Amino acid sequence: MKLYYSPGACSLAARISLHEAGIVAEFERVDLKAKITETGGDYTAINPAGSVPLLVLDDGTSITENVAVLDLIAQREPRLGVGGPLGRTRLIEMLSYLSTELHIAFKPFWRAANAAEKDDATQAVAKRLTLLENRIVEPYLFGPDFTIADAYLFVMLRWAKAFGLIIPPRLLKQFQQTSQRSSVQQALAEEAEPALHD
Ligand SMILES: N[C@@H](CCC(=O)N[C@@H](CS)C(=O)NCC(=O)O)C(=O)O
Structure with a gap:
């Protein structure tokens, strides 16, 4: 999995939840003003909404919206639900x-x-x-x-x-x-x- 995040933004909730669930993930920072990722990617091409969090599953599926991202983590680790x-x-x-x-x-x-x-x-x-x-x-x-x-x-x-x-x-x-x-x-x-x- 990979989480696109911005420091201290609402995406921090997903990072905490991933750690709570023991799910190993990669993290890529997004400059939310410039809409550029830390590896130089155009973030709006990755997430047209331009916001974080965005969670990319191992099969490449993208999940946006805090409610959906957090719910997915709780479905993987029901102890968090x-x-x-x-x-x-x-x-x-x-x-x-x-x-x-x-x-x-x-x-x-x-x-x-x-x-x-x-x-x-x-x-x-x-x-x-x-x-x-x-x-x-x-x-x-x-x-x-x-x-x-x-x-x-x-x-x-x-x-x-x-x-x-x-x-x-x-x-x-x-x-x-x-x-x-x-x-x-x-x-x-x-x-x-x-x-x-x-
Ligand atoms: N509807 C989105 C909104 C998330 C949101 O507001 N993220 C903020 C950071 S806390 C953001 O990315 N702001 C920059 C932008 O929307 O361009 C969700 O619930 O996930």
């Missing part, structure tokens, strides 16, 4: 919320937004973190077991810290606990480059 009859549904419900609500709410921080837009974004992120704070089972989103959704949440809590946003206490506990996992420490060391995102 949620058990029970509605387990996968609950997991996709959470991943979709993280992707379409929380992740999107951070977007103004990445572009040259004005102060009013950043205030609106701060409130939008806070509202979504409050919902998750009320929903987390502790210490992880679904209870004692770490899932792919925790990897995704962790990446966005890192962004929240970097932007000086307030992280509610139960989510902070999830962040601290997740930070200590060896998969996370390995992934952060591998991505120890200045950019947090694009």
Whole structure:
């Protein structure tokens, strides 16, 4: 497998999950502004959407979108998913919320937004973190077991810290606990480059 990534971007969730699953993968960095890969490839020819993550399977099949990439990893290593009859549904419900609500709410921080837009974004992120704070089972989103959704949440809590946003206490506990996992420490060391995102 090969993961196209940008340091500290949402693709970090896939890298953490691959390590958690014990899946050996190659990693190729993408300059998201220039849309060039570290080996000089035209990234838009590889992924027309131009975004990371992109996971290329051993047979050459490409998978885009965080929700799909993370779900694929959990299907390969069910320990990273949620058990029970509605387990996968609950997991996709959470991943979709993280992707379409929380992740999107951070977007103004990445572009040259004005102060009013950043205030609106701060409130939008806070509202979504409050919902998750009320929903987390502790210490992880679904209870004692770490899932792919925790990897995704962790990446966005890192962004929240970097932007000086307030992280509610139960989510902070999830962040601290997740930070200590060896998969996370390995992934952060591998991505120890200045950019947090694009
Ligand atoms: N819909 C995509 C969006 C992923 C996304 O926003 N990735 C960011 C990095 S966190 C990115 O690649 N931004 C640069 C761009 O979209 O051009 C997904 O959920 O995977």
